[in-house]
Amino acid sequence: MDSAIPELATAGTLPSAAPAAASILGPGEVQIELEVNGERHELSVEPRVTLLDALRERLKLTGTKKGCDQGTCGACTVLVNDRAIDSCLTLAVMHVGDRITTIEGLASGEQLHPMQAAFVEHDGFQCGYCTPGQVLSAVALVREGRMTGDDAIREQMSGNICRCGAYENILAAVRDGARRMA
Amino acid sequence: MKPFRYARARDPQEAVQMVAVDAAASFVAGGTTVLDLMKDDVERPSLLVDINGVAGRAIVRAGDEIAIAALARMSDVADDPEIAKHAPMVANALLQSASPQLRNMASIGGNLMQRTRCSYFRDIVAPCNKRRRGDGCSAIGGENRRHAIFGGSESCICVHASDLAVALAAADATIHTNGPGGTRAIQVSDFYLLPRDTPNVETALHHAELISSVTLSLDPALANSTYVKVRDRAQYEFALVSVAAGMEIVGGTIRAARIALGGVAPIPWRVPEAEAALVGRPATAASYREAAEIALAGARGCGGNDFKVALAANAVVRALEQIGSAA
Numbered sequence: 001m002d003s004a005i006p007e008l009a010t011a012g013t014l015p016s017a018a019p020a021a022a023s024i025l026g027p028g029e030v031q032i033e034l035e036v037n038g039e040r041h042e043l044s045v046e047p048r049v050t051l052l053d054a055l056r057e058r059l060k061l062t063g064t065k066k067g068c069d070q071g072t073c074g075a076c077t078v079l080v081n082d083r084a085i086d087s088c089l090t091l092a093v094m095h096v097g098d099r100i101t102t103i104e105g106l107a108s109g110e111q112l113h114p115m116q117a118a119f120v121e122h123d124g125f126q127c128g129y130c131t132p133g134q135v136l137s138a139v140a141l142v143r144e145g146r147m148t149g150d151d152a153i154r155e156q157m158s159g160n161i162c163r164c165g166a167y168e169n170i171l172a173a174v175r176d177g178a179r180r181m182a
Numbered sequence: 183m184k185p186f187r188y189a190r191a192r193d194p195q196e197a198v199q200m201v202a203v204d205a206a207a208s209f210v211a212g213g214t215t216v217l218d219l220m221k222d223d224v225e226r227p228s229l230l231v232d233i234n235g236v237a238g239r240a241i242v243r244a245g246d247e248i249a250i251a252a253l254a255r256m257s258d259v260a261d262d263p264e265i266a267k268h269a270p271m272v273a274n275a276l277l278q279s280a281s282p283q284l285r286n287m288a289s290i291g292g293n294l295m296q297r298t299r300c301s302y303f304r305d306i307v308a309p310c311n312k313r314r315r316g317d318g319c320s321a322i323g324g325e326n327r328r329h330a331i332f333g334g335s336e337s338c339i340c341v342h343a344s345d346l347a348v349a350l351a352a353a354d355a356t357i358h359t360n361g362p363g364g365t366r367a368i369q370v371s372d373f374y375l376l377p378r379d380t381p382n383v384e385t386a387l388h389h390a391e392l393i394s395s396v397t398l399s400l401d402p403a404l405a406n407s408t409y410v411k412v413r414d415r416a417q418y419e420f421a422l423v424s425v426a427a428g429m430e431i432v433g434g435t436i437r438a439a440r441i442a443l444g445g446v447a448p449i450p451w452r453v454p455e456a457e458a459a460l461v462g463r464p465a466t467a468a469s470y471r472e473a474a475e476i477a478l479a480g481a482r483g484c485g486g487n488d489f490k491v492a493l494a495a496n497a498v499v500r501a502l503e504q505i506g507s508a509a
């Protein structure tokens with residue numbers, strides 16, 4: 001999130017109301033560029049559009065799910081600069097210059113990411129609605145070197161609620177996915 | 183969310199200036215409180231000034247002090263080895279807060295400024311004096327299982343939601359600010375205000391005043407400390423009651439004690455009488471139980487939350503036992 005707004009982002013803005021020099025954007029649409037899964041996308045959004053809505057409604061990357069829209073479920077988990085966050089409680093305009101990874105960005109072509117493959121193999125889901133968020137949290141936990149055992153998995157996955165209660169299989173999938181990622 | 187304007191400030195002065203000229207402007211750091219409340223229409227800022235670019239996120243140890251930048255993320259602080267070693271109750275409080283994703287997003291300054299989780303406060307059709315002074319308090323005589331047993335008033339009985347604030351209160355931390363009137367250093371004990379008849383005023387912070395850092399003075403009672411949080415599920419849940427406690431124990435005798443309670447009052451609730459009762463006493467279960475009873479002496483439930491009095495006393499004992507046996 002530590003990025004300056006590039007020139008592009010100030011296009012189509014209202015004139016600044018305050019004497020300060022930083023541009024005041026909105027409330028109408030603002031042109032921004034987001035880097036998602038290694039691709040740059042130009043889009044126009046009002047400042048009030050969340051990163052989640054920008055991904056789903058504008059970029060049609062609907063793998064990221066909306067469960068609660070208030071930070072309580074983790075269905076909207078994406079990686080921003082490699083850290084897992086809830087995309088429903090942040091604004092798209094706050095992520096210019098960031099590296100965003102969604103579930104669509106994990107596989108290489110037809111080849112599933114090892115963590116995705118482990119979820120398939122261990123039946124780490126029932127309805128699948130929470131799964132993209134679960135997989136991204138699991139990838140982040142392994143990449144951050146926090147995989148020290150089942151307790152660490154339970155702790156690091158605690159921000160992803162599964163209404164189907166597939167937790168036992170999710171645990172097995174993450175354990176195995178971590179092994180495959182090593 | 184209602185439409186609003188957005189700006190990304192480049193330095194603290196610019197951020198302060200932009201918010202100062204607009205009475206309805208707010209800062210945004212992680213966004214996990216302010217955007218949540220905007221979705222529920224509880225807060226309606228006209229302008230959000232993004233402070234993420236105004237300063238660093240460092241956690242710096244200098245001699246007997248640790249300075250935590252206000253923009254450090256909860257996860258940065260929880261993972262910091264100096265914090266874990268010298269102020270474990272701060273690390274423990276953070277690790278038991280929210281979720282890994284939220285801790286990656288949420289800043290220390292924003293955490294201290296979060297609002298109560300009283301469900302009436304977040305439901306704009308329910309009367310709530312904190313949202314609009316004079317409307318009444320739906321929790322008094324209503325659903326108040328999560329509400330205060332200390333420090334409430336006839337106008338508000340909410341509890342403060344931050345776990346970090348409880349640990350910082352016990353640690354005697356200092357909050358450093360940068361505002362239109364210059365810089366200030368505010369003790370946590372002076373930062374949070376009781377509701378009295380103005381529950382809408384929650385902190386000593388002025389409009390447009392920016393928290394720049396939080397400092398901790400290290401001492402042995404902070405180094406031997408813990409945070410016990412009791413809640414309805416094991417993780418990703420606010421406290422029913424919590425206890426930040428630290429003790430310096432020398433040769434089996436307690437030399438110094440720090441205790442603050444969370445989930446029990448509209449502000450982090452320090453219990454100096456219980457601390458004083460421990461000093462000079464042996465580090466034993468009997469001393470802990472006595473201190474717990476003193477800590478809860480003035481507590482009063484309001485129906486749904488009567489259970490918190492015994493729960494908090496037991497949590498005090500558990501916290502003291504943890505650090506009593508660790509020493």
Ligand SMILES: Cc1cc2nc3c(=O)[nH]c(=O)nc-3n(C[C@H](O)[C@H](O)[C@H](O)COP(=O)(O)OP(=O)(O)OC[C@H]3O[C@@H](n4cnc5c(N)ncnc54)[C@H](O)[C@@H]3O)c2cc1C
Pocket residue numbers: 070071072208209210211212213214215216217218233252253278279280281284287288289290291292293294295296343344345346391392393394418419420421
């Ligand atoms: C589902 C859920 C569960 C949670 N569980 C817990 C929990 O168990 N324990 C807990 O302690 N917390 C919990 N939280 C609260 C969370 O910790 C806070 O939302 C978070 O810390 C706020 O930080 P932020 O940077 O996102 O703040 P923002 O939303 O960006 O800002 C919050 C407020 O602080 C102001 N502000 C921000 N930075 C500064 C600054 N530097 N100076 C002055 N004002 C500033 C903003 O203007 C705004 O009014 C939970 C939140 C959610 C959504």
Ligand code: SF4
Pocket residue numbers: 298300301302303309310311312313318319320321322337338339340381
């Ligand atoms: S307890 Fe406080 S926050 Fe809750 S309804 Fe009453 S006045 Fe509002």
Ligand code: FES
Pocket residue numbers: 065066067068069070071072073074075076077086087088089
């Ligand atoms: S949709 Fe974001 S946490 Fe539930």
Ligand code: FES
Pocket residue numbers: 124125126127128129130131161162163164165166
């Ligand atoms: S698989 Fe259905 S919510 Fe988790």
